Each structure stands twice: as C-alpha cells, then as structure tokens.
Amino acid sequence: MAISPPSNRLWWKQPLHKVELVWITVAFLWGLVMFFMMIYWHGAGGQNLSSEAYRITPAAYAEKAQAMVDAYTVREEAGYPVVRPPPGSDVYLIARLWQWWPILEFERGQSYRLHLSSLDWQHGFSLQPVNVNIQVHPGYEMIVTVEPDQVGEYGIVCNEFCGILHHQMVGKIYVVE
Numbered sequence: 001m002a003i004s005p006p007s008n009r010l011w012w013k014q015p016l017h018k019v020e021l022v023w024i025t026v027a028f029l030w031g032l033v034m035f036f037m038m039i040y041w042h043g044a045g046g047q048n049l050s051s052e053a054y055r056i057t058p059a060a061y062a063e064k065a066q067a068m069v070d071a072y073t074v075r076e077e078a079g080y081p082v083v084r085p086p087p088g089s090d091v092y093l094i095a096r097l098w099q100w101w102p103i104l105e106f107e108r109g110q111s112y113r114l115h116l117s118s119l120d121w122q123h124g125f126s127l128q129p130v131n132v133n134i135q136v137h138p139g140y141e142m143i144v145t146v147e148p149d150q151v152g153e154y155g156i157v158c159n160e161f162c163g164i165l166h167h168q169m170v171g172k173i174y175v176v177e
C-alpha cells in the first residue's frame with residue numbers, strides 16, 4: 001500500500017476569530033506590563049538581585065579563594081575550613097563537583113562582597129531558607145553584596161543538576177553576632 005497525501009487540507013487554516021484576537025491582545029499587553037514590572041520590582045520589591053559579573057579563569061579564582069582560606073580560617077568542621085573574613089572584604093565561595101567550599105562565617109549587620117564561581121561546570125547557588133538564587137558558571141564570577149540581618153545557620157543547596165552527586169552538594173554559611 002502506498003502512502004498518499006490526504007485528499008483534503010486537514011490542517012487548520014481559518015481567519016482569526018474576534019475572541020481569539022482579543023485574547024492574544026490581552027496576553028501580549030500583560031506580557032509588556034510584566035516586563036516593565038521586572039524593572040520596577042528590582043527597586044521597589046527588593047526581589048531581583050543587583051550583581052556584578054566578571055570573567056575569571058577557574059585557576060585564578062581557586063587561587064583567590066585559597067588565599068582567603070589561608071588567611072582567615074578559624075576552625076574546621078567535617079573536613080571543611082570555616083572561614084571568618086573581615087567585614088567589608090571580598091569573600092570567595094567555590095562551587096565544584098560536588099561541594100560549596102569553604103564554610104563561611106559572617107557577622108550580622110556587616111557587609112561583604114560575596115564572589116561566586118565554579119571550577120568545573122554549571123551549578124546553582126540557592127541560599128536557604130531565604131531563597132536567594134544565583135547561577136554559577138565556570139569562567140565568570142558573580143559578585144553580590146550581602147548584609148546578613150539575622151543570626152543563624154544558612155544552608156546552600158545546588159539547584160542546577162550537575163551530575164550523580166548533585167543532591168549532596170550542600171554548603172553552609174553562619175551568621176554570628
């Protein structure tokens with residue numbers, strides 16, 4: 001049996017119905033409203049982070065992080081250095097398969113420039129329970145200025161699937177008085 005085309009044009013081809021045109025117009029206008037709201041929310045809602053991004057090689061980033069760890073480690077925890085950098089300083093957090101390194105300790109009410117970069121491939125920085133999310137790429141460093149306002153223990157989970165131990169890629173930030 002040969003395959004032959006259908007005798008009629010079966011696909012849909014009709015003029016736009018008025019109701020559908022109205023719907024498309026409403027959806028389009030709403031999309032525009034939401035686009036400009038993104039800009040508005042950045043200032044008014046404090047929802048979208050202000051971050052800086054720079055190019056950096058994984059090797060150069062690892063070197064900066066190591067220098068910070070060497071200078072400001074205060075103790076060890078489960079094989080991880082706990083680092084307490086001086087307020088106002090540049091702080092380097094490494095994302096790699098499959099860890100956030102090192103553990104950081106901040107002072108409440110102080111400001112820090114938190115750098116984030118990956119040494120291998122893409123990870124996702126997700127700070128819990130405050131829900132701050134940043135993509136972390138190799139070759140780029142993202143910098144966010146953080147000023148923790150509550151004492152406590154914060155978890156970092158990886159929210160970009162990065163391989164077999166993705167679910168174990170967790171880190172920690174302490175905020176102390």
Ligand code: CUA
Nearest residue numbers: 123158160162
């Ligand atoms: Cu790193 Cu998922």
